[in-house]
Amino acid sequence: MADNKLYEALGVSRGASDSEIRREGGDSGFGFGPEDLFGNFFGGGGGPFGGLFGGFGGGGMRGQRRGPRKGENTIHRLKVTLEDLYNGKISKLQLSRNTVCTACGGKGGPAGALQPCRTCNGRGIKITVTQLGPGMVQQMQSRCPDCYGEGEVINERDRCQSCLGRKVTQQTKILEVHVDKGMRDEQRITFHGEGDQMPGVEPGDVIIVLQEKPHETFQRNGSDLLMKYTVSLTEALCGFSMVVKHLDGRNLCIKHPPGSVLEPGCVRGVLGEGMPMYKNPYEKGDLYIRFEIAFPENYFTTEGKLKELEKLLGGRPAPVPIPAEAEEVNMTEFEGQGPGGPRGHAYDEDDDHPHMGQHVQCAHQ
Ligand SMILES: [Zn+2]
Numbered sequence: 387m388a389d390n391k392l393y394e395a396l397g398v399s400r401g402a403s404d405s406e407i408r409r410e411g412g413d414s415g416f417g418f419g420p421e422d423l424f425g426n427f428f429g430g431g432g433g434p435f436g437g438l439f440g441g442f443g444g445g446g447m448r449g450q451r452r453g454p455r456k457g458e459n460t461i462h463r464l465k466v467t468l469e470d471l472y473n474g475k476i477s478k479l480q481l482s483r484n485t486v487c488t489a490c491g492g493k494g495g496p497a498g499a500l501q502p503c504r505t506c507n508g509r510g511i512k513i514t515v516t517q518l519g520p521g522m523v524q525q526m527q528s529r530c531p532d533c534y535g536e537g538e539v540i541n542e543r544d545r546c547q548s549c550l551g552r553k554v555t556q557q558t559k560i561l562e563v564h565v566d567k568g569m570r571d572e573q574r575i576t577f578h579g580e581g582d583q584m585p586g587v588e589p590g591d592v593i594i595v596l597q598e599k600p601h602e603t604f605q606r607n608g609s610d611l612l613m614k615y616t617v618s619l620t621e622a623l624c625g626f627s628m629v630v631k632h633l634d635g636r637n638l639c640i641k642h643p644p645g646s647v648l649e650p651g652c653v654r655g656v657l658g659e660g661m662p663m664y665k666n667p668y669e670k671g672d673l674y675i676r677f678e679i680a681f682p683e684n685y686f687t688t689e690g691k692l693k694e695l696e697k698l699l700g701g702r703p704a705p706v707p708i709p710a711e712a713e714e715v716n717m718t719e720f721e722g723q724g725p726g727g728p729r730g731h732a733y734d735e736d737d738d739h740p741h742m743g744q745h746v747q748c749a750h751q
């Protein structure tokens with residue numbers, strides 16, 4: 387939502403990229419994009435009414451008047467694991483697409499069987515005019531439902547047996563998708579000309595868009611990997627070894643020496659253990675580990691042991707002087723209650739007492 391506001395503030399329409407995707411997405415099953423349709427409408431030259439609107443200036447301006455029309459691209463989303471993106475993978479994708487009918491050569495029936503559609507007068511477009519108010523009309527263009535935008539129909543008895551007059555038949559095809567090492571979420575792999583075929587139309591592309599699935603251990607940030615790891619307070623102070631199972635199955639053993647202190651939330655890096663770079667897989671990013679420290683339970687040891695621990699940890703700072711009029715108050719636990727939680731107001735009150743910390747120390751002595 388905040389993003390939308392930002393876009394608005396910048397005067398950028400977010401819809402621009404969305405509509406681009408939609409056009410390519412082809413959920414309409416229309417076979418060709420709106421531009422092509424427009425070109426066909428005004429310039430075409432092929433159909434019985436082609437050229438009628440040629441003078442309107444819309445048709446030829448994209449230079450598509452004579453060249454082959456290009457079909458719509460087909461987009462497939464392919465879910466991949468982080469392991470796939472680390473190691474590379476070949477995915478076989480079966481997709482069904484329209485191919486030009488071989489029985490009738492994409493004509494739909496014998497020569498002369500094609501008739502201009504009467505519903506749309508061969509234009510392939512239905513125009514709906516809605517009266518919005520006095521002197522105001524809205525014109526909507528949509529694909530003609532009777533000829534599916536073709537502008538031509540074939541009598542039922544003349545239809546090709548193989549494609550039933552549709553000029554195309556559905557066939558399945560297996561595409562080998564090479565997911566290369568280091569590829570990213572949303573990266574596109576294009577198969578040129580593998581989209582739906584239509585007679586007289588250059589087929590569009592099949593575009594595979596990778597979708598990275600979330601991983602249970604690692605989070606990816608570009609070519610780096612991030613992970614969280616929890617150690618006990620003892621380990622954070624006295625050292626430990628940990629094993630990280632990497633995306634290629636290797637076990638990385640990481641040793642942290644005793645005496646090198648880890649604070650809660652600190653981050654340590656392992657160079658060269660991130661994701662491989664795309665097209666340069668021997669080069670790798672880094673692995674970052676964020677440490678959480680599990681503190682001991684309440685009253686985990688005796689008072690005597692605590693005194694020993696206090697000495698081991700280097701004693702305590704000099705006590706703060708407590709003014710005579712200081713008021714002793716109780717501090718309670720606040721499990722999971724932030725400001726704005728049900729007891730949030732109590733939290734705010736704490737902020738109004740800058741001397742509270744002194745009371746804490748007071749309670750301990
Ligand atoms: Zn046919």
Ligand SMILES: [Zn+2]
Nearest residue numbers: 503506530533
């Ligand atoms: Zn029609």
